[in-house]
Amino acid sequence: MYVAVGPGGAVFYSLLAPIVAGPLAAAQxxxxxxxxxxxxxxxxxxxxxxxxxxxxxxxxxAPVYTFVAVGQSGTIxxxxxxxxxxxxxxxxTNSNLNAVAATGYNFIAVGDGGVVLIGTPDGLTWSASAAxxxxxxxxxxxxxxxxxxxxxxxxxxxxxxxSQAGADWTLxxxxxxxxxxIAYGNxxxxxxxxxxxxxxxxxxxxxxxxxxxxxVVDAQGDYAYTQTVGGWINGxxxxxxxxxxxxxxxxxxxxxxxxxxxxxxxxxxxxAVGASGVASPTAMVSNGQGFVAVGATGTNASSx
Numbered sequence: 341m342y343v344a345v346g347p348g349g350a351v352f353y354s355l356l357a358p359i360v361a362g363p364l365a366a367a368q369x370x371x372x373x374x375x376x377x378x379x380x381x382x383x384x385x386x387x388x389x390x391x392x393x394x395x396x397x398x399x400x401x402a403p404v405y406t407f408v409a410v411g412q413s414g415t416i417x418x419x420x421x422x423x424x425x426x427x428x429x430x431x432x433t434n435s436n437l438n439a440v441a442a443t444g445y446n447f448i449a450v451g452d453g454g455v456v457l458i459g460t461p462d463g464l465t466w467s468a469s470a471a472x473x474x475x476x477x478x479x480x481x482x483x484x485x486x487x488x489x490x491x492x493x494x495x496x497x498x499x500x501x502x503s504q505a506g507a508d509w510t511l512x513x514x515x516x517x518x519x520x521x522i523a524y525g526n527x528x529x530x531x532x533x534x535x536x537x538x539x540x541x542x543x544x545x546x547x548x549x550x551x552x553x554x555x556v557v558d559a560q561g562d563y564a565y566t567q568t569v570g571g572w573i574n575g576x577x578x579x580x581x582x583x584x585x586x587x588x589x590x591x592x593x594x595x596x597x598x599x600x601x602x603x604x605x606x607x608x609x610x611x612a613v614g615a616s617g618v619a620s621p622t623a624m625v626s627n628g629q630g631f632v633a634v635g636a637t638g639t640n641a642s643s644x
Contacts, residue, residue: 341422344375344623344634345388345409351378353422354632373632373642379424386415390439392447393422394461408463410437410449418463432468433457439492441485443505450480450492458506472509475500484522484554493519493556501569512570517558524554525588525607555592555607557583565607579610585624585633593631595621617641 342354352375388411396404407419414435416428437451447459449466456472459465472492480494488505492498497515499522502508527550557563561578582597592604599618604610620636630644 341393341405342373342625342632343378343391343393343407343409343419343422344640345391345411346622347387349380349384349386349388351380351388351409351417351425352376353378372640375640376423378419378422380417381425381427384417384427387412388415388417390437390449392440392442394442394444394447396461406461406463408440408442408447408449408459410440410451412436414451416449416459416463416466428464428466431457431466438480439482441483441490443485443488443490445488445505448483448485448490448492448502448506450483450494452479454478454480454494454498456480456492456500456506456509469506469509471507472500475509475511481518481520482522484524486524486526491522491524491554491556493522495519499556499570499572503569510570512572514556514564514572515574517562519556520559521557521583521586521594522554523586523588523592525592526550526552527590551606553607555586555588555604557586557594559583561596563607563610573608575608575610580612584621587624587626587631589626589628589630593624593626595624595633597621599635 344352354373354375388409391409393405393407407422409417414431414433416431417425419425433455435452435455437449440449449457454477456469457466478495478498480492483492490502492500495518497513499512500509552567555565561580561583563575564572566572579602580596583594586594594602599616601613601616602610603613618633618635618641619639621633622636624633632642634640
């Protein structure tokens with residue numbers, strides 16, 4: 341299931357993405373999905389900007405999820421089916437929340453003034469992170485987690501790192517950029533395939549490269565990448581004149597403000613790969629097999 345959120349308390353869900361061969365920016369990609377409006381509390385109209393989920397039962401045939409959506413003035417909604425939503429009470433901040441991620445163990449929401457909230461796996465109970473508050477008070481725009489490892493990024497070059505699912509935070513400042521997106525890539529499935537014709541039996545080896553790379557971007561297309569904690573290397577040239585979203589499957593993909601897509605296998609060099617078909621894209625997510633992108637006017641595209 342996919343969930344998209346937006347202004348005025350908008351929540352939409354899509355149960356199944358179409359099977360589409362090819363990259364997001366290709367003639368055989370760019371396929372819209374079917375979305376249905378979710379049920380939010382009566383009168384709810386707060387702007388929502390981010391959503392994440394934790395799967396309680398790893399059963400693709402009958403998964404059990406907890407979804408959390410965050411937004412303005414400390415707003416948090418939760419759902420156990422992606423369709424029916426309730427507002428969480430007792431949230432310990434009135435600051436705008438700009439993004440949320442799931443570690444598999446808990447939720448982490450980040451926002452204005454450096455606020456970092458840690459949420460229980462059911463999304464019902466939230467607490468402010470004292471470790472994050474001690475590390476930085478700069479606004480945080482995005483967060484990405486891989487297992488218990490998380491990186492949150494924001495204004496004035498802020499990158500906050502945690503190796504314990506949000507229990508610890510360390511500040512590594514990179515430049516003065518207003519970082520707006522963060523992605524992680526590891527297994528590069530575009531690596532070489534080696535076939536041993538003289539082997540008996542025939543042997544096929546896929547030389548996957550585990551790149552273990554984080555990439556951070558700002559809205560002007562500047563980027564930095566690293567394979568070590570906090571060891572950022574700035575890119576030589578901007579990816580594009582504007583960037584609004586970034587994520588990873590077997591390569592990094594970024595979208596600019598007009599919907600053009602750019603790709604990088606390792607995160608250190610980028611090339612244009614075509615138009616996504618999404619007007620004014622605002623977000624893009626990968627499930628590890630493909631991408632779903634959504635835009636400000638409701639346009640969307642998927643590629644698997």
